[in-house]
Amino acid sequence: MKIAVCIKQVPTREWQPRLTEDKKWIREQDISYEMNEPDAYALEEALRLREKHSGEVVVCSAGPARVQQVIREALARGADRALHVEDAALGGADAFAAAAALADPMAEERFDLVLTGLQSDDQGHAQFGPILATRLGIPHSTIIMEVIADAGSVRVKRELEGGWFQYLSMPLPALLTIQSGINQLRYATLKGIMAAKKKEIKKVAPASAVASRQRIVALYPPEKAKQTVMIPGSAAEAAKELVRRLREEARVL
Amino acid sequence: MILVVAEQREGKLNRASWEAVAAGQQLLREADIAVLKIVVLGRAVSALANELAAASSAGVIAVENQSLGTYTPDAFVQALRQIVTTESPQFVVFPHTYQTRDFVPALAAAMDRAVVTDAIAIRNVNGAPAFARPMFQGKLTADVVPEGPTPHLVTFQIGAFRADAVARGASPAPITAAEATIDASAVRQKPEEPFQEVRQAVDLSQAERIVAVGRGIKSQDNLPLAEALAKALGAELAASRPICDNGWLPMERQIGSSGQTVAPKLYVALGISGAIQHLVGMKGARTIVAINKDAEAPIFEVADYGIQGDLFEIAPAIAAELQKG
Ligand SMILES: Cc1cc2nc3c(=O)[nH]c(=O)nc-3n(C[C@H](O)[C@H](O)[C@H](O)COP(=O)(O)OP(=O)(O)OC[C@H]3O[C@@H](n4cnc5c(N)ncnc54)[C@H](O)[C@@H]3O)c2cc1C
Ligand SMILES: Nc1ncnc2c1ncn2[C@@H]1O[C@H](COP(=O)(O)O)[C@@H](O)[C@H]1O
Numbered sequence: 001m002k003i004a005v006c007i008k009q010v011p012t013r014e015w016q017p018r019l020t021e022d023k024k025w026i027r028e029q030d031i032s033y034e035m036n037e038p039d040a041y042a043l044e045e046a047l048r049l050r051e052k053h054s055g056e057v058v059v060c061s062a063g064p065a066r067v068q069q070v071i072r073e074a075l076a077r078g079a080d081r082a083l084h085v086e087d088a089a090l091g092g093a094d095a096f097a098a099a100a101a102l103a104d105p106m107a108e109e110r111f112d113l114v115l116t117g118l119q120s121d122d123q124g125h126a127q128f129g130p131i132l133a134t135r136l137g138i139p140h141s142t143i144i145m146e147v148i149a150d151a152g153s154v155r156v157k158r159e160l161e162g163g164w165f166q167y168l169s170m171p172l173p174a175l176l177t178i179q180s181g182i183n184q185l186r187y188a189t190l191k192g193i194m195a196a197k198k199k200e201i202k203k204v205a206p207a208s209a210v211a212s213r214q215r216i217v218a219l220y221p222p223e224k225a226k227q228t229v230m231i232p233g234s235a236a237e238a239a240k241e242l243v244r245r246l247r248e249e250a251r252v253l
Numbered sequence: 254m255i256l257v258v259a260e261q262r263e264g265k266l267n268r269a270s271w272e273a274v275a276a277g278q279q280l281l282r283e284a285d286i287a288v289l290k291i292v293v294l295g296r297a298v299s300a301l302a303n304e305l306a307a308a309s310s311a312g313v314i315a316v317e318n319q320s321l322g323t324y325t326p327d328a329f330v331q332a333l334r335q336i337v338t339t340e341s342p343q344f345v346v347f348p349h350t351y352q353t354r355d356f357v358p359a360l361a362a363a364m365d366r367a368v369v370t371d372a373i374a375i376r377n378v379n380g381a382p383a384f385a386r387p388m389f390q391g392k393l394t395a396d397v398v399p400e401g402p403t404p405h406l407v408t409f410q411i412g413a414f415r416a417d418a419v420a421r422g423a424s425p426a427p428i429t430a431a432e433a434t435i436d437a438s439a440v441r442q443k444p445e446e447p448f449q450e451v452r453q454a455v456d457l458s459q460a461e462r463i464v465a466v467g468r469g470i471k472s473q474d475n476l477p478l479a480e481a482l483a484k485a486l487g488a489e490l491a492a493s494r495p496i497c498d499n500g501w502l503p504m505e506r507q508i509g510s511s512g513q514t515v516a517p518k519l520y521v522a523l524g525i526s527g528a529i530q531h532l533v534g535m536k537g538a539r540t541i542v543a544i545n546k547d548a549e550a551p552i553f554e555v556a557d558y559g560i561q562g563d564l565f566e567i568a569p570a571i572a573a574e575l576q577k578g
Contacts, residue, residue, distance in 0.1 A: 013468075013526075016549065017392050026389075095358070096367065118354075121390055125370050127358035130326070134362035139327065139441035142355045159511055160447055161351050168325075168444040179511075181498030213367035217378050218396040222387065222551060225536075228543075228559045238560045239570035242542065245558060250540040252462070252519040253486070253575075 001055035001149065003046045004083075004111040006102065006132070007074055008036040009067040010122040017221075024216050025092055035070040038117030042178035044185050046115050047078045049149055056080040058109065062101040064091045068201065075196035076188035082201040083109070089210040095120075095127035096213040101206040103135040113154065114175040118143050129177035140175040141168060145182050254288040255281055256342040256404075257310075258333065260350055261293060261301055262324075269348030271416035274308050276375070276409040277346040278420050283375050284382045286343060290314060291426075294332055294433075296322035306425040313428045314340075320435040326356035327440040332433035333360055339431070342404050349408040361406050367399035368406035371529075373413040386410075390528050391551035412533060455489065455505050462488035462519040465508055465535070466496055469524015469545065469564055473501040478568050479523055485572040486521070493525050509534035524564045527552030544568065 011017075011031045018027040035043075046057045059074040059082040061067050071082045085101045093101070106114070114136070116129040126142075133140035145165065146157035155169040159179055188196075229245070231238045247253045257277040259270035274291060281289050291305045292314040302315040316336060320328045337345055337360075347353045349371045361368035372384040376396050383396040384407055399405035457463060464483040470476065483490045490506060497507040508515055510530040520538035525531060527543070527550055535541070536555050543556035544564050553559045560567055 011389065013390070016547070017389060026393075096362075099362070123388055124386075124390070125358075126354050127361075127368060127370060130355065130358035131362040134359045140359065141326070141442060143351060159351070161510060162514065163512065164447050164449055166444060166447040168442050170442045174441075180494065184500065213401055214369055214397040214399050216395045216397050217383055219388070219393055221549070222391060222394045222554060224554045226541075226555055226557060228553050228556045230548075230553075230559045230561065235562060235566040235570040236574075238562065239567060239574040242558060242560060242571060243574045246519065246540070246542070250519070250557065252540050 001049060001053040001112045002109070003049060003055060003057050004060050004106060004109065004114045005039070005043045005046045005057060005074065005079065006114065006116040006128065007039040007043065007059055007061050007070055008098075008117070008120050008122075009033045009061070009063055009070040010036045010120060013121075019219055024219055026219070028091065033066065033069060035073055036117050036120050036122075038119060038178055038180045040185055041180050041182050042115040042117050043074055043077060043079065044183045045147055045178055047186075048183060049113070049147065053149060055112075058083060058111070060102055060106055061085070062090045062093070062098045062206075064088045071201055072196055073188060075199045076192040077186065078192060081199055084201055084203045085206055086203050087206050087210055090206070093210050094123060094212040094214050095125040095131060097210050099128050099131040099135060100208075101210060103132060104207050105204050106132070107136055110173070112172050113149065114138070114173070116175065116177050118177040118179050129175055133175035136173075136175065138173045138175055139170040140177070141170065142177040143179045144176045145179050147176060254290065254340060254342040255286055255344045255346060256337065256340055257289065257291045257346045259291055259293040259301070259305055260348055260352055261295055261298065264295075264297070264300065266301055266304060267348065267350065268416055269350055269411045270305075271419050272411065272414040273346050273348040273409055274305075274310075275414040275416065275418040276372075278309065279414070280344060280346065280375050280382060283377050284343070290340065292316060292336055294318075294321045294329065299428075302428045303425070306428055307421055308426070309420040309422040310426045312426050314431045315428060316431050316433050318433055318435050320437050320440060323444050324352060325440050325442040325444060326359055327442055328435050329356045330360045330363055331435050331439070334363055335433050336431060337364065337404060345404050345406045347406070347408045349410050353408050357406055357408055364404075366404055366406060367401050368408070369397055369399050370408045371410050372407050373410050387529060390526060392549065410529065450504070457489055457491055457506065457508070457513045457515050460489040460515065460517050462486050463491050463508075463515060463517045463538075464488045464521045464523060465491040465493065465525060466523045467493040467525030468495045470496070473499070475565070476501060478565065482521070482523070482568045482572045485575040486519070488519070488521070491515070493531050522552050522556070523568055525552055526550050527555065
């Protein structure tokens, strides 16, 4: 089984946003990056499917040169090789542009199964998977919590709202967007990290100019819904004041 | 023209459909567009079309087809593509649900049009509408303008618009039936019946007080610290999704869009950032306390009381204070 895993590099969770002068994007020089969390689960699922059905796992990522960091990490975790569509303009590209950049080189590979994360932790479009599937002309399903592959078809468990689920089947090739928590993650071993150095990363340029379908006209911290009483002081002082307010003001204790 | 796509399941309208109608009506004013229509799709939707006709609109379009009885992305893309092409709207508006997450980007790609997801507000930028949407896990909000030829597709976050803000018409809007030809052999997904995992042993929706832990707790070994605080408060223990994903607490204790929705008297969030999927499950709590080392964490936007600091110091201090009685 030939499996693709689409991986996006995103700012770390600890990152504190700082804006560019024009307040339309983030100051990239301040950022440290990591693998988008659901993509790590997609990768793990691909590795497990390979263990069961044999075949290969190919990491696919669209982004500037810096995304090699997460590509290497995925190779260290056990992916066989990588496809990197490289362009500086892909750094802030939306899901539409990223899918457009990856569609042609991925189509050439004729994957049996394409796995993506359900949503990126940076832009959070939740669009890339279904857009790529449409471009590849293959069926898709989203927010997947279990993958059972068979010769020629796949049966998946899809998460619905509020604790409901549903199984569905579709023919291969297919694309699935993977939800966090589908499996338990394994991390890279030293052996994996050494082996990754020898693995192939194929770099290609996008076939056409990177063009996003949405333009950001302003970027700002969110508006507060409530007046929050921030309680200052040492841990003991703050605790005392909080308990007093919960008893006397909010009356919830 | 604006086309609002209502969502239904088994003959019942999703409440978020009304929120989408309210968003569509506001967009009508902001974008200075004359006509709004609502479309509803399914096997038998005439009762739903009657319900939707109460909203002020130029008409409700009922699309009935056997292949739309059980939702599949392929059938919905086929049907809506035809309706959207015929109606030729400038905007197509949807609620941001698990269902629209599944097919709206595919519809946009099939039509080669822009789609903005998870919008929370409509802004006016030099006379043209822009859509506010969260980015970077809610740390920032972006105003975005969809580009390229219309129609532009927009999905609105649940709870961002109020269902009771829908303007009603003086008389019911006219209902028309529209045909969609669906090639059933081209519908590749074969869905089975939805189900719930084994009945939940803990019903957190009945809890008066809840202490919820997030990834700030760092490891499973630190959970007793949260348990001690919960005990001191007479509260149930709950968690954000990553805690349950890691298997540190059972799934049935997860709060949020894919877990339980709760409205206790007191909700204490320990080391939870406040992503929207978590907030939808707890923002109905009467009093919310957030403890987080990051003063900018979005959880503080919904909190009544906040303490910025290290939960490993603050949680034990609160437990100790309560024990003093
Ligand atoms: C379709 C979908 C459905 C989802 N459903 C759910 C759901 O039902 N429920 C849910 O919760 N999430 C859900 N999520 C995930 C959600 O988007 C967030 O990723 C998740 O809620 C983040 O959990 P967290 O706040 O615990 O972790 P993080 O976002 O990593 O936040 C950890 C917080 O802890 C703080 N912190 C760290 N150390 C300390 C310390 N020592 N003291 C104090 N504070 C500290 C940090 O400042 C940070 O704010 C869903 C996502 C999607 C896409
Ligand atoms: N530039 C990219 N390169 C590779 N995969 C991507 C890229 N952008 C998005 N993805 C994939 O698409 C998923 C959803 O992204 P999004 O539509 O931005 O929420 C992510 O979890 C990734 O798996």
